[in-house]
Amino acid sequence: MNPTDPPPPTSPGPAAQTPPLLVVMGVTGSGKTTVGAALAQRLRVPFADADDFHSPASVAKMSAGIPLDDDDRLPWLRSIGAWLAAHAAGGGVVSCSALKRSYRDVLRESAPQVCFVHLAGDQQVVSRRVAGRPGHFMPASLVASQFATLQPLQPDEHGVVLDLTHDVDRLVEDYLAAASPGGAPPPADPGGAGGATDRGGRS
Numbered sequence: 001m002n003p004t005d006p007p008p009p010t011s012p013g014p015a016a017q018t019p020p021l022l023v024v025m026g027v028t029g030s031g032k033t034t035v036g037a038a039l040a041q042r043l044r045v046p047f048a049d050a051d052d053f054h055s056p057a058s059v060a061k062m063s064a065g066i067p068l069d070d071d072d073r074l075p076w077l078r079s080i081g082a083w084l085a086a087h088a089a090g091g092g093v094v095s096c097s098a099l100k101r102s103y104r105d106v107l108r109e110s111a112p113q114v115c116f117v118h119l120a121g122d123q124q125v126v127s128r129r130v131a132g133r134p135g136h137f138m139p140a141s142l143v144a145s146q147f148a149t150l151q152p153l154q155p156d157e158h159g160v161v162l163d164l165t166h167d168v169d170r171l172v173e174d175y176l177a178a179a180s181p182g183g184a185p186p187p188a189d190p191g192g193a194g195g196a197t198d199r200g201g202r203s
C-alpha cells in the first residue's frame with residue numbers, strides 16, 4: 001500500500017472511537033452537577049442532571065430530610081437509564097448519585113458501556129459544601145445517610161475514582177488522563193482518592 005493511501009476501512013482510527021457515555025456519581029454535594037457539566041462541555045456532548053428526573057414526591061421526601069429508599073429510586077434510575085440509552089450513539093454525561101452497586105446495575109442494563117466517574121472524598125468536606133449551597137432541596141442532614149448508603153465502585157465496574165477536593169478544571173484533566181490510552185498514573189495514596197484511580201474502564 002502506498003504510504004499516502006488512506007487506511008483501509010477496517011483500520012481503527014479516531015472516527016471509530018465510541019463517544020464517551022459517563023455517569024458522574026457520588027454523594028450529594030460531591031460536585032456531580034458542577035463537574036458533570038464541565039466534563040460534558042469539554043467532551044462536547046449533552047449533559048443531564050439526575051436531580052431533574054426525581055418525582056415531586058421524592059423531592060418532597062428529601063426536602064423533609066427523609067432519605068429515599070430503593071422503591072423511590074427504581075423508576076428514577078430507569079428514566080436515567082433511558083436517557084443514557086438514547087445518548088449511547090452520540091455520547092453524553094449525566095450526574096447521578098448511583099450510590100449502590102445495584103443502582104449502577106440498573107443503569108448498565110440500559111447502557112452496558114457506561115463509564116462511572118466517582119467523585120470521592122471526605123464527609124466533612126461534603127457536609128460543608130451542602131450546608132453552604134443555596135437554593136437546593138437537599139438538606140445537609142441527609143449527607144450521613146448518603147455516605148452510609150454509598151457502595152464504592154467494585155473492581156469489575158467500568159469507571160474511575162477522582163478526588164472531589166480537586167478544583168473543577170483539574171477534575172476534568174484527571175478524568176481525561178484516566179481515560180487516555182496510557183491511563184492515569186497510580187494515585188499517591190492507593191487507599192484514598194489521591195488522584196485518578198482507573199477501575200479498568202475506558203470510555
Ligand SMILES: Nc1ncnc2c1ncn2[C@@H]1O[C@H](COP(=O)(O)OP(=O)(O)O)[C@@H](O)[C@H]1O
Pocket residue numbers: 026027028029030031032033034035095129130132133164165166167168171
Ligand atoms: N471541585 C469543587 N471544588 C470546590 N467546590 C465545588 C467543587 N465542585 C462543586 N463544588 C461546590 O460544591 C457544592 C455542591 O456541588 P454540586 O455540583 O451541586 O454537587 P452535587 O451535584 O454532587 O450535589 C456547590 O456549591 C458547588 O459550587
Ligand SMILES: O=C(O)[C@H](O)[C@@H](O)[C@H](O)[C@H](O)COP(=O)(O)O
Pocket residue numbers: 027028029032033050051054067068073097098099138146
Ligand atoms: O438517591 C438519592 O438519594 C438522591 O438522588 C440523592 O443521592 C441525590 O444526591 C439528590 O438527588 C440530591 O441531589 P444532589 O446530589 O445534586 O445534591
